[in-house]
Amino acid sequence: xxxxxxxxxxxxxxxxxxxxxxxxxxxxxxxxxxxxxxxxxxxxxxxxxxxxxxxxxxxxxxxxxxxxxxxxxxxxxxxxxxxxxxxxxxxxxxxxxxxxxxxxxxxxxxxxxxxxxxxxxxxxxxxxxxxxxxxxxxxxxxxxxxxxxxxxxxxxxxxxxxxxxxxxxxxxxxxxxxxxxxxxxxxxxxxxxxxxxxxxxxxxxxxxxxxxxxxxxxxxxxxxxxxxxxxxxxxxxxxxxxxxxxxxxxxxxxxxxxxxxxxxxxxxxxxxxxxxxxxxxxxxxxxxxxxxxxxxxxxxxxxxxxxxxxxxxxxxxxxxxxxxxxxxxxxxxxxxxxxxxxxxxxxxxxxxxxxxxxxxxxxxxxxxxxxxxxxxxxxxxxxxxxxxxxxxxxxxxxxxxxxxxxxxxxxxxxxxxxxxxxxxxxxxxxxxxxxxx
Amino acid sequence: xxxxxxxxxxxxxxxxxxxxxxxxxxxxxxxxxxxxxxxxxxxxxxxxxxxxxxxxxxxxxxxxxxxxxxxxxxxxxxxxxxxxxxxxxxxxxxxxxxxxxxxxxxxxxxxxxxxxxxxxxxxxxxxxxxxxxxxxxxxxxxxxxxxxxxxxxxxxxxxxxxxxxxxxxxxxxxxxxxxxxxxxxxxxxxxxxxxxxxxxxxxxxxxxxxxxxxxxxxxxxxxxxxxxxxxxxxxxxxxxxxxxxxxxxxxxxxxxxxxxxxxxxxxxxxxxxxxxxxxxxxxxxxxxxxxxxxxxxxxxxxxxxxxxxxxxxxxxxxxxxxxxxxxxxxxxxxxxxxxxxxxxxxxxxxxxxxxxxxxxxxxxxxxxxxxxxxxxxxxxxxxxxxxxxxxxxxxxxxxxxxxxxxxxxxxxxxxxxxxxxxxxxxxxxxxxxxxxx
Numbered sequence: 001x002x003x004x005x006x007x008x009x010x011x012x013x014x015x016x017x018x019x020x021x022x023x024x025x026x027x028x029x030x031x032x033x034x035x036x037x038x039x040x041x042x043x044x045x046x047x048x049x050x051x052x053x054x055x056x057x058x059x060x061x062x063x064x065x066x067x068x069x070x071x072x073x074x075x076x077x078x079x080x081x082x083x084x085x086x087x088x089x090x091x092x093x094x095x096x097x098x099x100x101x102x103x104x105x106x107x108x109x110x111x112x113x114x115x116x117x118x119x120x121x122x123x124x125x126x127x128x129x130x131x132x133x134x135x136x137x138x139x140x141x142x143x144x145x146x147x148x149x150x151x152x153x154x155x156x157x158x159x160x161x162x163x164x165x166x167x168x169x170x171x172x173x174x175x176x177x178x179x180x181x182x183x184x185x186x187x188x189x190x191x192x193x194x195x196x197x198x199x200x201x202x203x204x205x206x207x208x209x210x211x212x213x214x215x216x217x218x219x220x221x222x223x224x225x226x227x228x229x230x231x232x233x234x235x236x237x238x239x240x241x242x243x244x245x246x247x248x249x250x251x252x253x254x255x256x257x258x259x260x261x262x263x264x265x266x267x268x269x270x271x272x273x274x275x276x277x278x279x280x281x282x283x284x285x286x287x288x289x290x291x292x293x294x295x296x297x298x299x300x301x302x303x304x305x306x307x308x309x310x311x312x313x314x315x316x317x318x319x320x321x322x323x324x325x326x327x328x329x330x331x332x333x334x335x336x337x338x339x340x341x342x343x344x345x346x347x348x349x350x351x352x353x354x355x356x357x358x359x360x361x362x363x364x365x366x367x368x369x370x371x372x373x374x375x376x377x378x379x380x381x382x383x384x385x386x387x388x389x390x391x392x393x394x395x396x397x398x399x400x401x402x403x404x405x406x407x408x409x410x411x412x413x414x415x416x417x418x419x420x421x422x423x424x425x426x427x428x429x430x431x432x433x434x435x436x437x
Numbered sequence: 438x439x440x441x442x443x444x445x446x447x448x449x450x451x452x453x454x455x456x457x458x459x460x461x462x463x464x465x466x467x468x469x470x471x472x473x474x475x476x477x478x479x480x481x482x483x484x485x486x487x488x489x490x491x492x493x494x495x496x497x498x499x500x501x502x503x504x505x506x507x508x509x510x511x512x513x514x515x516x517x518x519x520x521x522x523x524x525x526x527x528x529x530x531x532x533x534x535x536x537x538x539x540x541x542x543x544x545x546x547x548x549x550x551x552x553x554x555x556x557x558x559x560x561x562x563x564x565x566x567x568x569x570x571x572x573x574x575x576x577x578x579x580x581x582x583x584x585x586x587x588x589x590x591x592x593x594x595x596x597x598x599x600x601x602x603x604x605x606x607x608x609x610x611x612x613x614x615x616x617x618x619x620x621x622x623x624x625x626x627x628x629x630x631x632x633x634x635x636x637x638x639x640x641x642x643x644x645x646x647x648x649x650x651x652x653x654x655x656x657x658x659x660x661x662x663x664x665x666x667x668x669x670x671x672x673x674x675x676x677x678x679x680x681x682x683x684x685x686x687x688x689x690x691x692x693x694x695x696x697x698x699x700x701x702x703x704x705x706x707x708x709x710x711x712x713x714x715x716x717x718x719x720x721x722x723x724x725x726x727x728x729x730x731x732x733x734x735x736x737x738x739x740x741x742x743x744x745x746x747x748x749x750x751x752x753x754x755x756x757x758x759x760x761x762x763x764x765x766x767x768x769x770x771x772x773x774x775x776x777x778x779x780x781x782x783x784x785x786x787x788x789x790x791x792x793x794x795x796x797x798x799x800x801x802x803x804x805x806x807x808x809x810x811x812x813x814x815x816x817x818x819x820x821x822x823x824x825x826x827x828x829x830x831x832x833x834x835x836x837x838x839x840x841x842x843x844x845x846x847x848x849x850x851x852x853x854x855x856x857x858x859x860x861x862x863x864x865x866x867x868x869x870x871x872x873x874x
Contacts, residue, residue: 084541103540104521107638110742195738197638201544204629204641227741227759231766301632304664305547322664329668330848334785341778348771411767 009033013164014217017071027074027118031060034076034120038162044143046136047157049081050088051121059118066116071221073116078157078166080150081122082129082200083109088119092200093127093135096306096313106198108167108209108226115225120163123153126372128200129169130299132315139181139366141400148178148362149372151212155182158212165222166212171202171295173362173378175210176405179390180361181373183401185420186212187219190410191385194226203298205337206291206382216421219389223413234415236355239422240272245351247278247359251376254364256396261360264393264404264423268358271426278357280350283343284380290336291379296326297333340383347384348409356406356419361390365400381405387413389420446470450601451654454508464511464555468497471513471557475599481580483573484594486518487525488558496555503553508658510553515594515603517587518559519566519637520546525556529637530564530572533743533750543635545604545646545663552662557600560590563809565637566606567736569752576618576803578837585615585799586809588649592619595649602659603649608639608732610799610815612647613842616827618803618810620838622857623649624656627847628822631663640735642774643728643819653858656826660850671852673792676859677709682788684715684796688813691801693833698797701830701841701860705795708863715794717787720780721817727773728816733763734770777820784821785846793843793856798827802837818842824850826857 008016008025019025035053042048056076063074083106084090091097109119124135126149135152139145140160147156151168155178158166168175170188179186187210194209201207211222236242246265248258265275299321306314307322320326351357360377367373381388387410390403406416406423445453445462456462472490479485493513500511520543521527528534546556561572563586572589576582577597584593588605592615595603605612607625616623624647631646638644648659673679683702685695702712736758743751744759757763788794797814804810818825824847827840843853843860 101540103538105742107739107742111745114742114745192641192735193738195638195741196641197739197742201632201634204633226738229767231768298629301630301663302544302634304632305542305544305551305634308548308551330666331668334847338778338782341775341781344778345775410771 009037009161011164012215012218013075013213013221014215016164017075017221020074021068027063028057028060030074031056031076031118031120034163041140041160041162045138045140045156045160047078047123047153047160047162049091049093049122049124049153052088055087056118056120063116063118069114069116072112072225075117075165076120076163077112077117078121078123078154078163079109079119080129080154080166080168081125082169083167084198085109085119085122088122090122093125093133094313096310104198107195108199112225123157123166125152126150127315128318129171129174129202130318131372132317134370134372141183142366142398145366145368145400146181146371146373148181148366150174151178154212155179155184155186158182158214159184164214165218168210168212169199170208170210170378170382171206172291172382173375176378176388176390176403177362177373177375179212180403181366181401183392183403184212184214185216185219185392186210186390187223188382188388189223189228189413190387193228193413201302203295203302205294205298208382216417216424220417223417228413230411230414234418236415236418236422239268239426242273242419243354244268244273244275245278245354245357246275247280247357249360249377250284251363253360253377254396256364256402257360257362260393260402260404261358264358267426268423276354278350283347286339287343287380287383290340291383293328293332293336294340294383296321297324297328297330300324344384344410347386351407351409354408356408356416359405359407361403361405365396365398365402381407385410387416389416391420391423446474446598448601449652449655450512450650450658451652453601454512454658457511458505464500465494465497467511468493468513468555468557471600478577478597478599482575482577482593482597484560484590484597484599486528486530486559486561486590489525492524493555493557500553500555506551506553509549509662512554512602513557513600514549514554515558515560515591515600516546516556517566517591517603517605518562519606520604521635522546522556522559525559527559530562530570531750533747541635544632545636549662560594560603562589563587564752565755566608566611566639567755568809569754571807571809578620579803579835582803582805582837583618583808583810585618585803587611588615591649592616592621592623595619595651596621601651602655605647605649606636607645607647607815607819608643609728609819610812613815613825613827613840614799614810614812616649617798617840618838620829620840621649621651622653622656622829623647623827624660625819625825626660626665626850627824630665630850638739640732640739642731642735645819653854653861657854660854665850667848667851671855673852673855673859676705676863679710679856680791681705681710681712682715682791682794683712684717684794686797686814687721688800690797690814691833693801693839694797694799697830697839697841698795701795704863705860713791715787720784723776724780724817724820727777728820730765730769730773731777731820733758734761734765734767737761781821781847784823788844788846791845793845793853796842796844798840798842802833802835802839818844822847824853826853828857828860
C-alpha cells in the first residue's frame with residue numbers, strides 16, 4: 001500500500017483524474033499518498049502553513065461515497081494562504097491573522113469544492129502576498145534557493161509532488177515566476193475571469209487568481225472548473241505552420257533564460273512553426289514604471305484598514321504604502337490607468353496576428369538569496385490583463401528550472417492552453433522535480 | 438431622558454460628532470436614541486436585517502470609556518448586509534446565507550471601527566445587491582413607495598433618523614438613486630478609493646463602496662476616515678464665479694427631475710455661478726449599452742461559485758447571468774473595457790474645465806411599484822469611475838424627494854464635497870424626513 005501511495009502522489013492531476021474515474025484509485029488513497037509525500041518532505045520544503053490530516057482523510061472518504069461531480073472529484077488542491085477557507089485558518093503570513101479562522105470560503109475555493117476538489121491545506125505565502133515577510137518555503141530542487149513568491153508554497157507543493165494542483169495569485173509575477181523557478185506549469189488567466197472575492201486584496205487592477213499543475217492538461221482541468229471560455233473554440237491543432245511571436249524582453253536577464261528562449265525558438269521552427277521576433281516597443285515603453293504606480297496607490301486603499309487598526313503588526317513596507325511614502329499622485333494613477341488601457345487594446349491587436357507570443361518567465365534560475373526574485377518580466381503582462389502560461393523549458397547552469405511564458409490577447413486562455421499542449425507534446429517535458437528527491 | 442434621546446437621533450453626524458467631543462452627549466445616549474427611533478419606526482420602515490440592541494449598548498459603553506479616536510468615535514453606522522461583519526450575521530438577502538456569520542470584518546467596516554465608529558447593525562439589501570429578491574424596506578416618506586435599491590435599508594435608515602451614517606455600495610445606481618428617493622446626501626467616491634474586500638462581489642469594474650449622511654459635512658467625515666484625497670487641496674470657496682456645467686441627460690425623465698435641475702440652475706446663477714449646458718454626446722453615445730455588458734459578464738465569474746454549489750437557492754436572474762443567457766461575447770466585454778477607458782480620459786478632460794458637473798440622480802420621485810427604480814441615469818458615472826454626490830433638491834408633485842448629482846473627474850472627491858457644501862449652505866436644505874413622522 002505504501003509503495004502504491006508513493007507512486008500515485010507522482011500522478012499529474014489529469015492522470016489522477018482518469019485513475020479516480022476508472023476506480024483504479026480512491027480519493028482516500030490519493031489523499032494518503034499526498035499526505036505521505038508531505039510527511040517525508042515538509043521539514044525540508046516548508047510549503048504548508050496548515051494541514052489537518054485527519055480532516056483531509058475524513059473529507060476524502062466522504063467524496064469517495066458521493067457520485068462523481070466531474071474531473072476534479074477527489075482531487076487534492078493546495079490553497080495559497082490568502083484565500084479564505086471555511087474549515088481552516090487563513091493567516092496571510094501576518095501576525096495580525098495568526099490563528100484567524102474566517103469561517104467562509106473564497107469564491108474560487110467554493111467553485112473548486114463544488115467541482116468535488118479536496119482542499120488539502122493552506123500553502124505558505126509572503127505577507128499578504130506582498131513584499132513584507134517572506135514565506136518559509138524552499139525550492140524543492142535546491143533547498144538553498146527561493147521557490148519564488150508570493151505563491152511560494154503553492155508552487156513548491158506542486159513541484160515536490162505534495163499535491164497535483166494548487167491555487168495562487170499574481171499581482172506582479174507571483175504565479176509565473178514561482179512556476180518558472182520550480183519547473184511547473186502555471187496559469188494566470190485573463191484578469192477577472194476568476195472571482196477574487198474572499199482573497200486578500202492587494203491591487204484591484206492587478207490581482208489575478210491562477211493555478212499550478214504538472215502538465216498542461218492539469219491547467220485545463222482547473223480552467224474547466226472555472227468555466228473559462230474564449231469566444232471561439234480554438235482551431236489550433238499543430239505547431240506545423242503555427243505563427244509564434246518571440247518577444248525577447250528589453251530587460252537584462254541571465255543567459256540561462258536567453259538560452260531557453262533561443263532553444264525553444266529553434267524547436268518550434270523544427271516543428272514547422274513560423275516564428276517572428278516582436279520588440280513591442282510601443283507597448284513596453286509607455287508602460288515603463290506604471291505597474292509600480294498602480295500597485296502602490298491601489299495598495300494604499302487595500303491596506304488602510306490594517307494600517308489604521310494594527311500598524312505595529314504590519315510590515316513597514318505596507319505602512320509606507322498606505323502613507324504613500326513613494327509620493328505618487330492620483331494624476332499618476334489615472335494616467336497609469338488610461339495608458340494601460342490603451343496598451344491593452346493595442347497589444348490585443350498585435351497579438352491577434354499570432355497563435356501565441358512566447359517570452360521569458362523570469363530573468364534566470366531561482367536565486368540563492370532570501371528573496372522572492374525579480375518580477376520585472378511579469379509586471380507588464382499583469383497590467384495588460386492578458387493570460388499567461390508558464391512552460392518549463394529546461395535547466396540552467398545550476399541545474400535549476402527555467403520557464404517560458406506563452407501569452408496572447410485577453411480571453412485567448414483556451415487557445416493558449418492548446419498551443420501549450422502542442423509544445424509540451426512535442427517538447428520532452430522537464431520533470432518537475434528529480435526522481436531522486 | 439426619552440425626550441433628549443428623541444432629539445439627538447435627529448442630529449446629523451457632524452452635529453453628533455461635535456456634541457460627543459464636547460461631552461454634551463455620550464455614545465451610549467446616542468446609541469439609545471437611535472435604538473429608540475428604530476423601535477418606534479422599524480415595523481413600518483423595515484430598514485434592518487439585523488440589530489442586537491444589547492451588544493450595541495455594550496459597545497457604546499466601551500467606546501465611552503476609551504479616549505476619542507477622532508470625529509467618528511461613538512458614531513452609530515448602519516452597514517449594508519453585503520459587507521462582512523465579525524460580530525453580526527451577513528445574509529445578502531439570500532437564502533444561501535441565512536444566519537451566516539462570516540467572522541471577519543470587511544475592510545471598510547474595519548476602517549470605520551478603527552476610527553471609533555459603532556456598527557449599529559446590518560441594513561436590508563436586494564439579493565446580493567443585484568436584481569433578484571428586493572429588500573423589505575419601505576420609503577420613510579411614503580411607505581407605499583420604494584426607497585430605491587440596492588442600498589435600500591442604508592438609505593431609509595439614514596433618512597428616517599435611525600442612524601446618522603450608513604455604508605452602501607453602487608454597481609449601477611445603488612447609492613445615488615436611493616439617496617435621491619429618500620432625500621439624503623449620498624457619496625459614491627472615485628472607484629477603488631475604498632477597499633471592497635469583504636463585500637459581496639458583483640462586478641469588479643463597477644462595484645463601488647460609498648455612504649449616506651444627512652449633510653455634506655457628514656459625507657466629509659466618512660471621506661476623512663477613508664483617507665480620501667485629491668491631488669490638490671480644493672481652492673473652491675464660493676459659488677460666486679463658480680463654473681458649473683449642467684448636464685441634462687438625453688434620457689426621458691419626469692418633469693419633477695427636470696424641474697429640480699432647472700430650479701437649481703437658477704439658484705446657482707442667482708448665487709453668481711456661471712453655468713454652461715453640457716451635452717456630453719461624445720461620452721454618452723459610445724457608452725450606450727456598455728454598462729450592461731460589463732455588469733452581466735463580470736457577474737458571471739462573480740456568481741459562479743454560488744451557481745455551481747446552490748443554484749436552486751439563487752434567483753434565476755443570477756443563474757442566467759452565470760450561463761450568459763444574454764449571449765454577450767468576450768469581445769463585447771473587451772470592447773466595453775477599452776471604450777469605457779477612452780471615455781474616462783475624455784470625460785476627465787472635459788470636466789476639469791469646471792468646478793463641478795450637475796446632473797440628475799434619478800428619473801423622478803420614488804415609484805410606488807415593488808421595484809428598485811431605474812438606474813439608467815447612474816450607470817455611465819459608475820462605469821466612468823467618477824465621484825458622485827447626491828444632493829437633495831426639493832420635492833416632486835407627490836411630496837417625494839428629488840435629488841441631483843454633482844460629479845467631476847476621477848479623484849475630485851474633495852473638491853466636489855466643497856462645492857456640495859457651498860450649494861447646501863446657499864440652498865435651504867430639504868429636511869430628510871418630515872418632523873411629524
